Amino acid sequence: MKKLINAVGDVVPDTLRGMAAAHPSLRVDVENRIVLRAAGPTPGKVGLVSGGGSGHEPLHAGFVGYGMLDAACPGEIFTSPVPDQMIEATKAVDGGAGVLHIVKNYTGDVLNFEMAAELCAEEGAHVVSVLVDDDVAVQDSTYTAGRRGTGATLFVEKMAGALAEQGAPLEAVAAMARTVDARSRSFGVAFSACTVPAAGKPTFDLGPDEIELGIGIHGEPGRSRERFREAREIVRVAMDAIDADLPFSGDVLVMVNGMGATPLMELYVAYGEVDAYLREKGATATRCLVGDYVTSLDMAGFSITTCLLDAELTSLWDHPVETPALRWGR
Amino acid sequence: MKKLINAVGDVVPDTLRGMAAAHPSLRVDVENRIVLRAAGPTPGKVGLVSGGGSGHEPLHAGFVGYGMLDAACPGEIFTSPVPDQMIEATKAVDGGAGVLHIVKNYTGDVLNFEMAAELCAEEGAHVVSVLVDDDVAVQDSTYTAGRRGTGATLFVEKMAGALAEQGAPLEAVAAMARTVDARSRSFGVAFSACTVPAAGKPTFDLGPDEIELGIGIHGEPGRSRERFREAREIVRVAMDAIDADLPFSGDVLVMVNGMGATPLMELYVAYGEVDAYLREKGATATRCLVGDYVTSLDMAGFSITTCLLDAELTSLWDHPVETPALRWGR
Amino acid sequence: MDTAFFLRWIAAVTERVRADRDHLTDLDRAIGDADHGANLDRGFTAVEEALAAKPPExxxxxxxxxxxTLIRKVGGASGPLYGTLFRTLGRAVGEVPEVSQEALAEAFAQALAAVMKLGSAQEGDKTMIDALAPAVPELRTSFDAAARAALDGARATTPMRARKGRASYLGDRSIGHQDPGATSTALVIDALRAA
Amino acid sequence: MDTAFFLRWIAAVTERVRADRDHLTDLDRAIGDADHGANLDRGFTAVEEALAAKPPExxxxxxxxxxxTLIRKVGGASGPLYGTLFRTLGRAVGEVPEVSQEALAEAFAQALAAVMKLGSAQEGDKTMIDALAPAVPELRTSFDAAARAALDGARATTPMRARKGRASYLGDRSIGHQDPGATSTALVIDALRAA
Ligand SMILES: Nc1ncnc2c1ncn2[C@@H]1O[C@H](COP(=O)(O)OP(=O)(O)O)[C@@H](O)[C@H]1O
Ligand SMILES: Nc1ncnc2c1ncn2[C@@H]1O[C@H](COP(=O)(O)OP(=O)(O)O)[C@@H](O)[C@H]1O
Ligand SMILES: [Mg+2]
Ligand SMILES: [Mg+2]
Ligand SMILES: [Mg+2]
Ligand SMILES: [Mg+2]
Incomplete structure (x- = not known):
């Protein structure tokens, strides 16, 4: 395992120290693992808190700043954070208008955020939680823990964050977060597994001609292992899965996201195929992101996340944002 | 070789098609391999043209836009573009104030840009070329082709681009480009080789405990092969090499750049070490970039590029920029 | 069973978790995210420190x-679940200096119910419940019987298709692997014999 | 040697480059950037098309x-260098229907000078010059002798330390590998025998 780290046990604090040094716009509490806006809470604004296991950088800490999150709680690698972090973060960002918890739908994240929200409520805070569950690779049924939250988390954080910045009340911000989640879908593909530092070896083995379809963002194997194919066909598998679940139409926001070890060049090749696919379906990619946004350590592969836009969502997407990993309009 | 591509021969045009679809702010001539600002040349502004082999994305095409380049000429993977591209690009961006060619110091880039500049001059264009040669891993002597141009290319494009945007004449913009290059140094480290699609196999083999020190950005092996070490020590080797060549002092702009397959998390760990190193030397990292900016296909590894700032350079760095890969202030 | 007994039990669990850390992580690599051993090791190391810092009476x-401590330090699914298990045990045994075998068994029954409620898992879902549920009735008779039942329960998860937790995302591909949480639960129960 | 001779020569070079493409790229992988074969193949394929589209007289x-065509299609170091080589040859032979062996040898001498000037490389720098320079004087006597000299020159690059081009970045690590450009130059000269 060759990783640019100091010691297996120090990866998360060392990452946070690096972020603190790199981004004066953030206040990073390395000890308690909370990343906040340096400017402090905005009075009267709904606070947005998210968090989850580390290893998905820039998610979530890279999205703390004007127009997106107020706080992020990074857990150990691929392990949801603990309630203490969320409670501290919630207190720190409460500007008097309540706090939204944005929770990716994993048992660990859900249970820990639930405990935190209960304790916050007991102390009189006004907290609403929304679940992100966009991954079409997982059947949403009583026989699973429900769909995973993956790439749409960024969309939810961005658009709910914009609405909060515009002064909307907690219920409206939470409703918007749910709307964005409901209109968003993701599908992921791995070309290689990732290596969790503490584990020291890849989470699964893939042959030189194999890919995993329908992976999540924690190095889990996907729903099926298949033969490697050209970009056009792999993109079609992913887009077909999304389209079958929520047919494409109108304006679409698209993210072609690298899992950590896939070059930008290849992501652009894939984006070209996504754009062509949408045209075929009579839809239009009117907004996009191409790059590494919701990663899985050093996994090679990519995911596609789409969101069906309307005028309101488009304008929330376009609203200025100023975070380490997403910035425009200021 | 598992790559998210359609066919080995289509990688560059497919990448350009994806970029064209993703970024309406760009005008991409896929046939002739020229990437321009969609808005066209700015009358009275010095035009900035750069280019080089593909495989370094987002360099150069990702830096076309307000405050940076006017045009980029992408060659085949790791192969410098041909004079025709540069001539077309030069004509297209000439707003009447002349054109600056920003050339990375490689025999191929130098020769092709030279030929282009000669032909442009014959046709009456006012062209000045500047060479970027920031890589301290290469001894600059009569026994080499001189230092390679690597990460500092981004700094030169950004700061010369800002000055051009402010209306400075060609000679001043060229002088600024040379100043930035003179104050910048880079050092690169590989954890794995990259695979050129047309070659189909890695450019070199590294054992599980080996790293290459002093690599360039074309998958070439470095100056020496050494045992893998912790991030702190590897960063120290790179920073010592830079410091020995141009001692750190005052305000420093730092880029911790991923080579394509290194997760952001690890780059932040490295940035934390760079920041600490500079403090030790009595210098301060006042501006930074942490991410994938000047890559080598799917190589794992990183490079550090530094630039000794003064008030003018800092203000040029801070000047608004709006490109696919670098954006702030608008 | 007095305070010293419970301290010995937790110490034994801590030791076993440390020894089996890589095994538990390997099981989690197959059908999860390769962190179960690391999670529990981090948690019980913190428990060890907490118990040493302020010895409970x-x-x-x-x-x-x-x-x-587990809730505060583990995170993941197992943090709240194991945390709830031990907290429920603590509440159920009451503020007494000695706990009878019967009282402990009863406390475990309440803890099982609390964990099932929190995670809304049933027996057969391929989770820690599959080791815990069969062990609880046996606790009334002997720790040996309970340990055997937990171990059998953990082993029986191998052919199951996961319906809760990360492993459920794998669908049929979760079949053929023993559940990491059920495995660690068997270890927790087995450690009662060493206490 | 008439127009047909030169067309046969270029066709032979094109064929050889295609056949040796992977070998040339492998040599470039060792001390360069793994594209020399691909570069020349792309270039001579374009040459083939250009010559077919408008047969020169x-x-x-x-x-x-x-x-x-090489300058317009190859890029890299070899595009301008090989392009200059062939353009200088074209200028030097003049607008005549037949070229004598002596005139060709003289044209090659001019081409060698032009390539050395463009790349500012000397013999011994581990570049294509090391195959071209020893071949040029032999061209006056026979293509066989020139081909042998070029091949020997290419082989002699193996123990050299590169002082020009990408390989120079490797310092001493460039020693022990044959130069890709010298190898392709030997192939170009050798193809004269097949024309
Ligand atoms: N809903 C649930 N109810 C009971 N146990 C569960 C549930 N979800 C997961 N588990 C248990 O948790 C174990 C995984 O724990 P761990 O790897 O530490 O957390 P995570 O899944 O968050 O990485 C699983 O093997 C399973 O036994
Ligand atoms: N300055 C130079 N003069 C002469 N030949 C050179 C020079 N620099 C490089 N070469 C030749 O070019 C060859 C490499 O060509 P190629 O791989 O196509 O270009 P690049 O180095 O740009 O990738 C080298 O093997 C060497 O023979
Ligand atoms: Mg986990
Ligand atoms: Mg090249
Ligand atoms: Mg786990
Ligand atoms: Mg080459």
Whole structure:
């Protein structure tokens, strides 16, 4: 395992120290693992808190700043954070208008955020939680823990964050977060597994001609292992899965996201195929992101996340944002 | 070789098609391999043209836009573009104030840009070329082709681009480009080789405990092969090499750049070490970039590029920029 | 069973978790995210420190400190689930200096119910419940019987298709692997014999 | 040697480059950037098309079209260098229907000078010059002798330390590998025998 780290046990604090040094716009509490806006809470604004296991950088800490999150709680690698972090973060960002918890739908994240929200409520805070569950690779049924939250988390954080910045009340911000989640879908593909530092070896083995379809963002194997194919066909598998679940139409926001070890060049090749696919379906990619946004350590592969836009969502997407990993309009 | 591509021969045009679809702010001539600002040349502004082999994305095409380049000429993977591209690009961006060619110091880039500049001059264009040669891993002597141009290319494009945007004449913009290059140094480290699609196999083999020190950005092996070490020590080797060549002092702009397959998390760990190193030397990292900016296909590894700032350079760095890969202030 | 017994139990669990850390992580690599061993090791190391820093004076305090520390330090699915298990045990045994075998068994029954409620998992879902549920009735008779039942329960998860937790995302591909949480639960129960 | 001779020569070079493409790229992988075979193959394929699209009527036109096409299509270091080589040959032979062996040898001497000037490389720098320079004087006597000299020159690059081009970045690590450009130059000269 060759990783640019100091010691297996120090990866998360060392990452946070690096972020603190790199981004004066953030206040990073390395000890308690909370990343906040340096400017402090905005009075009267709904606070947005998210968090989850580390290893998905820039998610979530890279999205703390004007127009997106107020706080992020990074857990150990691929392990949801603990309630203490969320409670501290919630207190720190409460500007008097309540706090939204944005929770990716994993048992660990859900249970820990639930405990935190209960304790916050007991102390009189006004907290609403929304679940992100966009991954079409997982059947949403009583026989699973429900769909995973993956790439749409960024969309939810961005658009709910914009609405909060515009002064909307907690219920409206939470409703918007749910709307964005409901209109968003993701599908992921791995070309290689990732290596969790503490584990020291890849989470699964893939042959030189194999890919995993329908992976999540924690190095889990996907729903099926298949033969490697050209970009056009792999993109079609992913887009077909999304389209079958929520047919494409109108304006679409698209993210072609690298899992950590896939070059930008290849992501652009894939984006070209996504754009062509949408045209075929009579839809239009009117907004996009191409790059590494919701990663899985050093996994090679990519995911596609789409969101069906309307005028309101488009304008929330376009609203200025100023975070380490997403910035425009200021 | 598992790559998210359609066919080995289509990688560059497919990448350009994806970029064209993703970024309406760009005008991409896929046939002739020229990437321009969609808005066209700015009358009275010095035009900035750069280019080089593909495989370094987002360099150069990702830096076309307000405050940076006017045009980029992408060659085949790791192969410098041909004079025709540069001539077309030069004509297209000439707003009447002349054109600056920003050339990375490689025999191929130098020769092709030279030929282009000669032909442009014959046709009456006012062209000045500047060479970027920031890589301290290469001894600059009569026994080499001189230092390679690597990460500092981004700094030169950004700061010369800002000055051009402010209306400075060609000679001043060229002088600024040379100043930035003179104050910048880079050092690169590989954890794995990259695979050129047309070659189909890695450019070199590294054992599980080996790293290459002093690599360039074309998958070439470095100056020496050494045992893998912790991030702190590897960063120290790179920073010592830079410091020995141009001692750190005052305000420093730092880029911790991923080579394509290194997760952001690890780059932040490295940035934390760079920041600490500079403090030790009595210098301060006042501006930074942490991410994938000047890559080598799917190589794992990183490079550090530094630039000794003064008030003018800092203000040029801070000047608004709006490109696919670098954006702030608008 | 007095305070010292419960301290010995938690110490034994801590030791076993440390020894089996890589095994538990390997099981989690197959059908999860390769962190279960690391999670529990981090958690019980923190428990060890917490118990040493402020030695508890009742069985209930041992169990509550253990549960609270796990919730505060583990994260993931297993943090709240194991945390709830131990906290429920702590509440159920009450503030007494000695806990009878019967009282412990009863406390475990309440803890099982609390964990099932929190995670809304049933027996057969391929989770820690599959080791815990069969062990609980046996606790009334002997720790040996309970340990055997937990171990059998953990082993029986191998052919199951996961319906809860990360492994459920794998669908049929979760079949053929033993559940990491059920495996660690068997270890927790087995450690009662060493206490 | 008439126009047909030069067309046969370029066709032979094109064929050899295609056949040796992977070998040339492998040599470039060791001390360069793994593209030399791909570069020349792309270039000579374009030359083939250019010559077929508008068949040239003089030896000079064959050589000039070849050189210009290489400059326009190859890129990298080898594009301008090989392009200059063929364009200089084209200029030097003049607009005549037949070129004598002596005139060709003289044209090659001029081309060698032009390439050395463009790349500012000397013999011994581990570049294509090391195959070209020893071949040029032999061209006056026979293509066989020139081909042997070029091949020997290419082989002799193996123990050299590169002082020009990408390989120079490797310092001493460039020693022990044959230079890709010298190897392709030997192939170009050798193809004269097949024309
Ligand atoms: N809903 C649930 N109810 C009971 N146990 C569960 C549930 N979800 C997961 N588990 C248990 O948790 C174990 C995984 O724990 P761990 O790897 O530490 O957390 P995570 O899944 O968050 O990485 C699984 O093997 C399973 O036994
Ligand atoms: N300055 C130079 N003069 C002469 N030949 C050179 C020079 N620099 C490089 N070469 C030749 O070019 C060859 C490499 O060509 P190629 O791989 O196509 O270009 P690049 O180095 O740009 O990738 C080298 O093997 C060497 O023979
Ligand atoms: Mg986990
Ligand atoms: Mg090249
Ligand atoms: Mg796990
Ligand atoms: Mg080459």
């Amino acid at each position: 009742t069985p209930s305090a041992v169990l509550t400190t253990t549960g609270t | 003089t030896p000079s036109a064959v050589l000039t079209t070849t050189g210009t």
